[in-house]
Amino acid sequence: xxxxxxxxxxxxxxxxxxxxxxxxxxxxxxxxxxxxxxxxxxxxxxxxxxxxxxxxxxxxxxxxxxxxxxxxxxxxxxxxxxxxxxxxxxxxxxxxxxxxxxxxxxxxxxxxxxxxxxxxxxxxxxxxxxxxxxxxxxxxxxxxxxxxxxxxxxxxxxxxxxxxxxxxxxxxxxxxxxxxxxxxxxxxxxxxxxxxxxxxxxxxxxxxxxxxxxxxxxxxxxxxxxxxxxxxxxxxxxxxxxxxxxxxxxxxxxxxxxxxxxxxxxxxxxxxxxxxxxxxxxxxxxxxxxxxxxxxxxxxxxxxxxxxxxxxxxxxxxxxxxxxxxxxxxxxxxxxxxxxxxxxxxxxxxxxxxxxxxxxxxxxxxxxxxxxxxxxxxxxxxxxxxxxxxxxxxxxxxxxxxxxxxxxxxxxxxxxxxxxxxxxxxxxxxxxxxxxxxxxxxxxxxxxxxxxxxxxxxxxxxxxxxxxxxxxxxxxxxxxxxxxxxxxxxxxxxxxx
Amino acid sequence: xxxxxxxxxxxxxxxxxxxxxxxxxxxxxxxxxxxxxxxxxxxxxxxxxxxxxxxxxxxxxxxxxxxxxxxxxxxxxxxxxxxxxxxxxxxxxxxxxxxxxxxxxxxxxxxxxxxxxxxxxxxxxxxxxxxxxxxxxxxxxxxxxxxxxxxxxxxxxxxxxxxxxxxxxxxxxxxxxxxxxxxxxxxxxxxxxxxxxxxxxxxxxxxxxxxxxxxxxxxxxxxxxxxxxxxxxxxxxxxxxxxxxxxxxxxxxxxxxxxxxxxxxxxxxxxxxxxxxxxxxxxxxxxxxxxxxxxxxxxxxxxxxxxxxxxxxxxxxxxxxxxxxxxxxxxxxxxxxxxxxxxxxxxxxxxxxxxxxxxxxxxxxxxxxxxxxxxxxxxxxxxx
Numbered sequence: 001x002x003x004x005x006x007x008x009x010x011x012x013x014x015x016x017x018x019x020x021x022x023x024x025x026x027x028x029x030x031x032x033x034x035x036x037x038x039x040x041x042x043x044x045x046x047x048x049x050x051x052x053x054x055x056x057x058x059x060x061x062x063x064x065x066x067x068x069x070x071x072x073x074x075x076x077x078x079x080x081x082x083x084x085x086x087x088x089x090x091x092x093x094x095x096x097x098x099x100x101x102x103x104x105x106x107x108x109x110x111x112x113x114x115x116x117x118x119x120x121x122x123x124x125x126x127x128x129x130x131x132x133x134x135x136x137x138x139x140x141x142x143x144x145x146x147x148x149x150x151x152x153x154x155x156x157x158x159x160x161x162x163x164x165x166x167x168x169x170x171x172x173x174x175x176x177x178x179x180x181x182x183x184x185x186x187x188x189x190x191x192x193x194x195x196x197x198x199x200x201x202x203x204x205x206x207x208x209x210x211x212x213x214x215x216x217x218x219x220x221x222x223x224x225x226x227x228x229x230x231x232x233x234x235x236x237x238x239x240x241x242x243x244x245x246x247x248x249x250x251x252x253x254x255x256x257x258x259x260x261x262x263x264x265x266x267x268x269x270x271x272x273x274x275x276x277x278x279x280x281x282x283x284x285x286x287x288x289x290x291x292x293x294x295x296x297x298x299x300x301x302x303x304x305x306x307x308x309x310x311x312x313x314x315x316x317x318x319x320x321x322x323x324x325x326x327x328x329x330x331x332x333x334x335x336x337x338x339x340x341x342x343x344x345x346x347x348x349x350x351x352x353x354x355x356x357x358x359x360x361x362x363x364x365x366x367x368x369x370x371x372x373x374x375x376x377x378x379x380x381x382x383x384x385x386x387x388x389x390x391x392x393x394x395x396x397x398x399x400x401x402x403x404x405x406x407x408x409x410x411x412x413x414x415x416x417x418x419x420x421x422x423x424x425x426x427x428x429x430x431x432x433x434x435x436x437x438x439x440x441x442x443x444x445x446x447x448x449x450x451x452x453x454x455x456x457x458x459x460x461x462x463x464x465x466x467x468x469x470x471x472x473x474x475x476x477x478x479x480x481x482x483x484x485x486x487x488x489x490x491x492x493x494x495x496x497x
Numbered sequence: 498x499x500x501x502x503x504x505x506x507x508x509x510x511x512x513x514x515x516x517x518x519x520x521x522x523x524x525x526x527x528x529x530x531x532x533x534x535x536x537x538x539x540x541x542x543x544x545x546x547x548x549x550x551x552x553x554x555x556x557x558x559x560x561x562x563x564x565x566x567x568x569x570x571x572x573x574x575x576x577x578x579x580x581x582x583x584x585x586x587x588x589x590x591x592x593x594x595x596x597x598x599x600x601x602x603x604x605x606x607x608x609x610x611x612x613x614x615x616x617x618x619x620x621x622x623x624x625x626x627x628x629x630x631x632x633x634x635x636x637x638x639x640x641x642x643x644x645x646x647x648x649x650x651x652x653x654x655x656x657x658x659x660x661x662x663x664x665x666x667x668x669x670x671x672x673x674x675x676x677x678x679x680x681x682x683x684x685x686x687x688x689x690x691x692x693x694x695x696x697x698x699x700x701x702x703x704x705x706x707x708x709x710x711x712x713x714x715x716x717x718x719x720x721x722x723x724x725x726x727x728x729x730x731x732x733x734x735x736x737x738x739x740x741x742x743x744x745x746x747x748x749x750x751x752x753x754x755x756x757x758x759x760x761x762x763x764x765x766x767x768x769x770x771x772x773x774x775x776x777x778x779x780x781x782x783x784x785x786x787x788x789x790x791x792x793x794x795x796x797x798x799x800x801x802x803x804x805x806x807x808x809x810x811x812x813x814x815x816x817x818x819x820x821x822x823x824x825x826x827x828x829x830x831x832x833x834x835x836x837x838x839x840x841x842x843x844x845x846x847x848x849x850x851x852x853x854x855x856x857x858x859x860x861x862x863x864x865x866x867x868x869x870x871x872x873x874x875x876x877x878x879x880x881x
Contacts, residue, residue: 062841069827076826083826083834085595085605089841 006033007094007120009043017113019098022052024120026092038451038472039147040131041096042123043114048103050114051123051131052096053469055447061090096120097447099469102131107468125150133158133468138192140184142177142424143476146459152473154422156193159466160364160401163392163419167409167437168426173458174405175205177424177475178366181403182209182326185364186216194324195399196363198351200344202372204332214480222328223315225339230346231313233263233272239349243342244299245380251292258282272311275304306339308346317350321360337372341383344373348387355398362399365391370404374413385413392419410436421465427455444470518743525743526755528735533756535731538764545722550810551764558760558789561818564599568823569654570835573641574615574843576850577633582621585857586633587850589615590644591842593835594654595823607842608648615845616640617853622677631671635681638665642688649695656702656819660836663705663801664784665689669773683775693771693782697805704816708832710799713748715763715788720744749788750796757790757797760821765813768801785809789817791824792831798824 005027012023022043026035037057043050063086064070073080080086098110128150129136139153168174178199188194199206210220237256241247247255258281266273279297282288288296303309320327329347331340344367354360367373367388374388375381391400392415404420406412410432423441428434438449444463448470452461463470536554541547573590592608618636620629645657665685672678696703723740726732744752753763764787771782783804788797802816823833 069830072827072829075828078826082602084838085603087602088605088611 003042003124004033004122005119006035006041006122009114009116009118009120010093011116012095016095017116019110019113021055022096022098022114024094024096026094030092035092035094036147040123040128040145041094042121042127043118044121045101045114045118048101048108049123049127050098050101050110051127052098054094055097056095057092058095059090059092061086063089100131102127107131122148129153131468132471133466134471138188140181141476142180142184142460142462143458143473146472146474152462152471154462154466156188156195159422160195160403161396161399162421162465163395163402163404164422164424164464164466165370165409165417165420166403166405166424166426167428167433168407168460169429170407171457172426172428172455173460173475174407174426175368176458176478177426177460178368178403178405179206179209179478179480180475182206182366183216183479186219186324186326188324190323194361195401196321196323196361197326197366198321198347198363199326199328199366200368200373201328201330202332202340202369204330205368206328207330209326209480210328216326216480219324220326220328221315221320222330225329225331225334225343227314228308228329228343228347229310229312229314230308231272232274232278232309232311233266234313234350235259235309235346239345240300240303242345242379242383242386243303245383247296247299248292251296254288254292255282255296258285258288274311275300275309306342308339308342313350317347318354318359321351321354321363323361337381338383341373345384345387348384348391352387352391352395352398352400355400362401364401364403366403366405368405370406370416371408371411374404374416375411376413382413385416389413389415392416409433409440414440422467423463424460425452425455425463426460427457428452518746521738522743522747522751523755524738525735525740526752528738529752530756532731532735535729536726538766541722542725545718547718547722548767549764550808551813554764555757555761556764556787556814556817558762558817558821559814560760561822563597563819563822565597566656566819567594567596567652567654568819568833568835569594569645569648569652569657570660570833570839571641571645571648571657572660572836572839572843573637573644574840574845575633575637576615576845576847577629578850578854579626579629580854580857584620584624584629584633585850585853586618586636587615587845587853588618588633588637588640589613589843589845590637590640591839592644592648593839593842594648594652595835595838605838606652608644608651612842615849622675624675624677627668627671628675628678631667632678632681635665635667635678635685639681639685639688642685642692645692646688646695649692649699649701653699654701656704656816657696658820658833658836659703659705660840661705661707663703663803664769664771679775686775689771690779693803693805696803700806702802702812702816702819703805704800704802704820706820706833706836707799707801709796710750710788711748712750712799714768715749715766716744716747716752719752749799753788753790753797757788759790759793759825762787762789762800762813762817763797765809771803783809785813787813787817789820790831791821793828795829795831798831 007024007026009017009022009024016022035054035057037054039054041052041054063080063084070080073083100107101110128148135153135155139155140159141151141153143152144150145152166174166177182197185195185197207222210217210222237252237259240255241252258278262273262277262281279300282293282297329343331343334340348365351360351363351365355363374385391402395401404416409417417440425437428437434449434452438444441463448461458475460473460475461470462473533554537552538547538549538554539552569592571590571592573588575586575588577586591613594606595603597603620632624632641659645659667682672682723736765785768784768786771784772779784801785804786799786801789800790797800816800820802812804812820833823835824831
């Protein structure tokens with residue numbers, strides 16, 4: 001298809017064109033072409049093709065340029081537009097910000113101005129994909145670039161290896177976007193490389209993904225929180241100390257000795273053990289300080305009361321995590337944040353351990369309400385934060401990726417969020433969150449940040465490692481209908497009948 | 498006495514003179530306004546050279562509904578550069594036709610098109626600066642009249658309004674001294690004749706509107722007439738003041754700005770014949786004119802029209818009604834809407850000529866700077 005010309009570069013009053021800005025007049029009528037802010041345009045030049053984004057669009061009309069003349073004419077009782085052919089004088093002017101120049105040597109920074117009179121075109125899909133660092137096929141297709149019929153297919157490695165974050169206010173479409181992302185990951189054929197997926201579903205929003213009607217039914221397994229059991233034998237003393245932060249380092253060392261002894265004895269007999277076994281061993285040990293012993297036993301009983309600790313692990317993560325499969329841990333039935341954090345902590349610890357040993361496939365961990373699990377708070381309120389931060393720092397080496405989702409990024413661990421190299425930012429209104437996003441998202445400029453409050457539902461800006469430049473994307477329609485779309489009225493009627 | 502004191506005194510004196518003159522003038526205008534209805538121009542003695550059939554000095558313009566009427570306007574734009582050996586001018590003219598519609602914006606047609614490419618005319622004739630100015634002026638009028646002709650050949654407007662005079666106003670003495678200029682002038686007159694005859698054939702009213710007329714034809718005649726009106730009691734007060742120097746200095750529009758009300762015109766009067774020495778034995782046209790107040794805070798327009806297909810009173814009423822209808826939207830700017838639009842379309846930018854000169858220079862291998870005449874390329878200019 002022939003390249004579509006839409007405008008001509010003009011000399012602006014703001015010393016443009018210059019290397020960082022140019023203006024052009026739209027040479028097509030509004031019926032023929034709707035020019036919008038955020039669009040990409042291209043200007044051919046001797047060295048290659050300059051690609052730019054439309055940073056602003058405005059209209060001029062000489063008939064309406066003088067307020068006093070407009071007022072004077074309209075005192076006649078007729079509008080200016082009814083006296084003169086004013087619509088014929090309306091011109092659309094666009095300000096564009098060059099992003100770079102595509103040359104034979106690759107994409108380079110623009111260091112010279114474009115020439116007035118040059119023709120402005122709408123870039124073809126392949127040019128835009130190349131420039132923005134998108135895949136033509138086989139990528140993670142999140143939707144289309146706003147105002148362009150170009151799919152946003154993110155390269156899997158660039159998107160996930162160095163972690164990602166999805167940030168937005170409630171109702172902006174975070175979970176929808178996650179569903180789209182999961183559909184893409186679940187649809188990948190073996191030859192493209194499939195990864196395992198683990199999703200912590202805090203509100204039970206993703207249960208429907210595993211329904212029999214779902215096209216991905218066979219590739220999804222859901223575990224309610226109540227069914228989850230920790231394999232006590234898999235836990236080290238340090239982890240007990242994380243679950244119960246009041247355990248001192250001396251006590252942790254004593255507990256470690258007991259656990260090593262138990263592990264050795266039970267492994268020889270091909271047996272496992274429970275917290276009761278640890279308590280018995282503690283009671284029998286005569287070397288431990290009595291006060292430490294009593295404190296440790298007390299805390300172990302407290303942990304046992306959570307009913308999370310058993311002789312064996314369920315589900316067995318090593319077995320359920322398979323390429324192209326999604327495992328959902330439904331935490332919605334639990335009200336205790338501490339229990340939810342303990343589950344997340346245990347599972348992540350195990351996953352990371354298995355990945356380091358190569359026992360499970362490369363895995364993406366998707367975490368809803370991340371600010372609950374890795375808050376910037378003291379440790380007893382952030383039990384799962386250390387392992388999340390560990391994976392954030394070291395996960396890329398072992399292909400263990402995090403996708404942190406949050407509506408309150410300002411409350412999240414800075415360490416974790418700063419390691420998320422790709423941000424999918426949807427509508428955010430809170431000025432503190434916006435400011436935090438501005439500081440923590442690499443590659444986001446002030447102009448892009450300013451547009452975030454105005455994003456609509458299902459609209460997102462992608463910045464960071466997955467793309468070469470910030471991209472505004474309209475998230476595609478889901479293939480599954482998993483969300484509970486009941487209205488408040490419907491929910492009230494259901495309860496009442 | 499220091500320099501500052503001298504300047505202060507000079508400013509003081511000038512200001513006093515202006516204030517005194519303005520007060521005097523205002524007094525005259527106010528008094529004349531009071532007596533305007535007592536004057537019957539049709540009864541003026543022929544010796545004063547006022548030929549009219551209107552029996553009042555000011556005439557109320559009838560209101561007209563322009564829905565369904567076609568009003569056309571023509572204007573031109575010109576940019577001129579004098580280079581070392583030749584003159585170059587960019588000239589274009591645009592015709593605009595509004596079909597006025599009830600409760601809707603006018604439908605618009607442009608002639609030859611919305612934004613025509615300008616003609617590029619050059620001359621290597623050895624002409625003086627004044628002659629060059631005359632030539633450019635003729636070229637511009639030729640372009641405008643051709644545009645009007647093409648408009649009339651394609652459509653039949655109810656009225657066609659030219660920006661400026663409806664006559665080819667040229668310094669005839671100067672034209673007469675140059676064969677080249679004379680040939681251009683004859684050509685222009687032929688075009689005017691063609692325009693008039695098309696208007697006559699189509700029964701299209703034709704007029705030219707002059708926005709800032711410096712003419713004093715009316716005030717000169719008044720200056721001669723006023724002393725003879727002393728016997729009329731209404732003029733007693735007016736004639737008591739020292740009106741002569743005021744009338745002598747006033748231009749027609751200065752006087753009429755105060756004297757005319759909005760929607761009022763002066764009596765129409767014979768202005769000139771179309772024919773001159775170049776038109777022997779050709780059909781002549783009487784050109785009439787009147788002044789028309791279209792906007793409260795704007796000077797009256799001078800409206801000129803050839804007597805083509807109706808009597809002078811009826812034609813003046815028709816033209817004034819149509820011109821008023823398309824001009825009285827803005828209390829501060831009373832120009833017909835078609836002329837405003839045509840002007841905007843025809844106007845040329847200085848940069849258009851610069852580009853042309855640069856391109857020519859590039860082709861012939863000169864710098865455009867060296868092509869321009871010395872006075873255009875002064876090395877030190879005020880404001881630089």
